[in-house]
Amino acid sequence: MVPLWMYLVVSAALFCIGAFGVLARRNAIAILLSIELMLNAANINLVAFWRYMNPTVINGQVFAAFVFAVAAAEAAVGVALILSIYRNRQTVMVEDVNILKW
Amino acid sequence: MELTWQAIAFFIFSALTLGGGFAVVTQRNIFHAALFLMLSLFGTAGLFVLLIAPFLAAVQVLVYIGAIAILVLFAIMLTRRLMGLTISLNQQWPAAALAMLVLFGVLLLVLTPVGDDILGQNWSANLPTDGDTAPEVTYITVREIGVAFSTQNGFVLPFEIVSLLLTSALIGAIVVAREDEAI
Amino acid sequence: MVGIFEDLGFEAGLAAVLGNLVGVVVLATVFLLLPIFTIWVERKVAARFQNRIGPNRVGPYGILQSFPDVVKLLGKELILPRNVDKIPYLLSPIIMVAAVVLIVAVIPLAPTIIGTDLSIGALYFVSVGSLTTIAIVMAGWGSNNKYALLGAFRTVAQLISYEIPLVFSLLIPILLVGSLSMQTIVEFQDTYWIIFYVPTAAVIFLVSNIAEIGRAPFDLIEAESELIAGYMIEYSGMAFAMFYLAEFLHAFLVAVIFSVLFLGGWQGPLAQDVPVLGIAYLTIKSFIVYFAMLWVRMTLPRFRIDHLMAFNWKFLVPVSIVHVLVTAGIWSALPEPDLSGGWFARLGEEFPRMALNLVASVVIAVVSLRLLRQYAEQERQRLSEVTAMVEHKQYPLATTGQGAQSNVIVVGTGSGD
């Protein structure tokens, strides 16, 4: 088996990529996608730690399952918000959505 | 570490995950980005299989790829008019990339044995360095997860709360996305 | 198979990989070739339903008709329109077929013959089946055609919606057996098939699966009369054929899975000892289910999209949820019977559980159908009122059958009483 830190590195890299997407993408949907990446990175971490550290207790997988549920909720609300913004402002670019500035 | 078939599979799936993820944040075409997201998620599912979490892998495919990603695709198709973007990244992307590189470097130092010498402090000392010492998984995970979800000492309350969260998210999504009706 | 490769001198790990690879190739090829036969079956049966003869020129009873068709399709040009999104466009048929073939992995063909007895086999079936959604969405998007896109929209709505009753009805056999493994599910049906426990769940499973495949009467995705074949509109040649291949294969696999889950899979006399008999039993059962699906396809007209969604959300989903709850309640309330005796003893021991579940399931079906009928009556009443209103204003309107009848009433009643 590959050592644990390899999984952790993959997870860290995926997280950084996702975070970069959140910080740098213009399209709100792309940001949503990047957030999913970050959540997945967390999931990999959870499952890897579970597998290597304490596989007799199922908590790691249970938490990952919770992350799925939360991700589903987040995606549903996020998509709804984006559609709502799109309908009202004809854009999904985050930089155009700045009316709360003042 | 010897190059077993498992290791090869790990590298393939990692490459899928990271490559897909990278394409997600760089692809100009948002539809393609979403497809790459699916690829990345698929790689993650493969990693789950390697970690002996087949249930999570199947749920990953079913829920993430089969439902969440499809939902995003749906949103993309509904906002189709905005496809012709030439610039997909904003002006601050170099700063963001730098920050994330720093973050990745920090994480590398903390998580891997590499950093032990540089930092002078062994952050990953408690982590097993050798994968072969990992204990075996001897039980059926689905049953265990189910038991954990439904026993009092397990996760009943979080489970119910997550159910509530999902319900409220669904209702919220409907309310937010619904067209205003003339009243 | 693995042993053979080890004998040939391969290292153990490599031998395992190669052996499994060969197994996969054989199994997948067998199933990929099946549609050649099922397409003929389908055409023949459809012809009988429509009072025709069907293919009858190539080979005895036209059984070889599919081969010239394949040759013809191979010979056609694969047209790549100018504005399509090439990657999704070309990837779509491949993913479609691949997703369907992946299902084969968990089908127990006989007591010892199974691709891989995953501990999550049933879940695997659902999750892999959901991948076809992606293929269809990719095709719909990549074609850069509004009909294709409309088809893709409908796909997302329909397939994701019908996954819910599908999963719920799938939960019921899983609940009875206590395992997600396909092989365990089949072994459980040693005494009674699960369809005897929960016939309603079986029907829901079959219906939602037909919707998942997108077959008539749920074939709104392609809807050739409205959407001119929907997501397939731009495809031609073998790419087009691959969609059909996937559809036929998926339909047949659904029949197989249905047999496995509800009709006892390979269970039958002597199947434990002679695995080949198991394959035969499974084939017979699957073709019976397949015939039932064809029957439905040939008999029922296509749903309207709102009816389709309403049928799912207002009928299938509640009924399946209720069914799950009821079955779970009954199952957990009943004690585990002693199944150590001989087969007939086990039949007797198992009978009370089976009978109680059967009664509950039938009651659910009757009650829900009764409610559905009541709703339909109300709806008919409302429609006839609307029709009558329109008539009263004397709009020229094509009246329904009831409207026509009420016309007669108006004319006919001079001096009733």
Added chain:
Amino acid sequence: MDINWLDANYLPWLIPVPPLFSFLLIILVLGRYKILSAVVATSSVFLSFLMAWPLFFKAALFTEDFGFRDGVYRVFGSHITWMDLGYQQFKMGVTVDPLTTTLLFMVPLAMLMIFIYSIGYMRAYPENDPHQIRFSRFFAYLSLFAGAMLTLVVADNLLLLFMGWEVMGLCSYLLIGFLFEKKSAYQAAVKAFMTTRIADVFFLVGIGYLFAETGSLSYRDILYNEAVLERLGNSDLTGFLGLSAAAIIGTLIVIGTIGKAAQFPLHVWLPDAMEGPTPVSAMIHAAAMVSAGVYLVIRFFPLLEAGGNPHHAEYTLPLIVMGVLGSVTALGGGFLGIAQNDIKRVLAYSTISQLGFMVAALGIGAYVAAAFHLITHAFFKALLFMCSGAVIHAMEHGEHHLHEMGHDDAIPHRVQPGEATPYGTDYIGPHGEAPNDLEWQPTVPAGIDLSFVAVPNDMRLMGGLFNRIPVTALTMLAGSLSLAGFPILSAGFWSKDEILADALLFITEPSAFEGHGAPWLHILVFFSLFFAAMMTAFYTTRMWIMTFAGTPRSEIAKYATLKHEHHHHEHEHDHHHDAHAVVPHDAHEHEAEEENRFSWERFKAWWSVYSNSALMQGPLVVLAFFAIFAGFVGMHPNFPILNILTGGNGASGGTNYFYNLVSDTLIHLPPKPPFATEGSIKIPLPLLSSLTAFFVGAGLGYMVYGVPIEAGEKDRSEAFFGSQLWTAMQNRLYIDTFYLRTFYVPFEWFARKISYQAIDKETIDEFLHTVADTMVSIGEALKMLNRVVIDGVGDGIPSLIASAGRYFRNIQSGSIQQYLLFSSGILLLIVVGFLLIV
């Protein structure tokens, strides 16, 4: 904690729950489904019934040692700590003691019957009637009512009892005003609510005083604790004005009962409460509300008599109040009952009168007799009210029938009395607002037509209904005889007899009073109740004969029926129409075929005709059984011959079951009234007096009304009383008018002229306006100062800040990603710094 809810200690908790739950269910969910909500409500009460009766039988029959015996308190019940008051804990709980069991026997049964009857009663109305429109709501209210009553019954402390009490007050308000489109109905609701509220305020003060004195409201702590009772009854230790605390609290509690049980000064709401649908009347006057009032004083009897002993002519203040007011009420109610023409109002006055019996009986310490009469009265009065509802329905159907046949002229038409009301000014603006000053004039209503009787309720228009609705007639006969006290075969006879026997103690057992002063209250109570019983028999006879005997006095009565086929006809009619139209030739065959075939539609049609009749008359039969036979449980053991039923030998001996059960509620056993006088010649004086009362009253009634009056004939009693007194009786002896002029008009004048006009408008508002004007002018001056001086300085600072802000606002770009980048950068800096330092 291990709780076995089927245990008799915990079961009482569950008894009130089903109706309350059904209320929630109907109000929140089932509002649209009429029959479903009716079924839910009825089955919820049935569930309570199923829990209450086993409890009764277990407690009363199968528990050897039950109640208060040998100084030990053995009952079922449990409690929880409801509220921690710091120095002590307030406990809420349920209890089942002998008195409670009797109510647990009566209340759920009567309620169940009322609920079943209600289904039929409400369904019988036409489609667009308010009864039908608010069908579900009716059952929701009824459920709440039932739940509150059951709560009150099983409560083990005064506060929980008060909660049930008040919820019932609310329900009575809602139900009396159920037909709120009718002005009289909603005014009656307000009247009932306000009148009982007056009493409840006193009651609440009593509760507060009791809690202050004892620190507890639990029956266990107060009523079964001799030390506490003794202390409370001692005027040297507690209380003021020379009265003991028990006397003051007791009087306040009695006032509460006077309001709830409609005793003399506060009885005015009850006749008006007849505006509610008839099942409501049955509920209020039999099973629930007024019973609750009497139940309260019976329950608190140990407190009321604390410091005195009515059996030795030591009357305490609450007992005197009860004895006197009860006697007055019993007499007055009976007297007014004679002159009523509205069938429900006769029953209303009879209720007042009978409640007076109970209260007066309790005033002389006839504890068991009062409880006994409470139970029997509940049965036969619920029966009578439900019968009257059936009669009214039959009359309404007659009206409909005439209407359908086009004989509208045969229907007597009366204007609803809505314009002149007991509430004075009648004007309400178009939007429900109060009248303004200009329009308002303090008008004293000149004449209130309280003698108004709605057509279907009018006994003068009935007669001969026996042939139309025989089941109702017979069951009502059973109820009437029970009310009148028909010997032996009626429950009312036994309970009334026992009250009179208790009142006669001063003759039959004079030794008890020797050396204790004159038993004046006993004498007063006996004579008033004796005459009241006579009047009861008289007006009951009058009522039954006027309703059922003779020949119909109006067209309506000729066609009165409970089997109304109107909807059915219409339906059939349409159906045939269609059949003829579509297939004219097959029509007859089709019809003939349908005649012989059992079909769902035909069953439904049949059911729609007969079900209401069955639903309404079924409960009547059940209750009639109890109205006839329920009295035997309280038979005097010395009653000749019949005492075989009590386990005697025909001459003497045996046990009085009811006495044995209920008397165990008290610390000191109440006296058993002897069957006959002391001395050598044993005269069964109590029996004789009740027989006399019945036969004289009923005989007079038969003499006067035996020949049924003709249509349009003057009431024969009018000649006897004289037309002026008769009018006064029909107008309730002008008590309502008196209240109106004494309280309502001055108060309204005060509110409008003094509070609103003089104080609020002219004083407070004027003052505020002046202050406001002054402030405005001061403000103007300050404004000038502000503009010149302060603004000069003030503008400088903000402009500085503004320019700084203009500079800094570039940071706040509104781009969420930029914020994120900043925050993650800072976070990273912290992490890196941490790593470097550590």
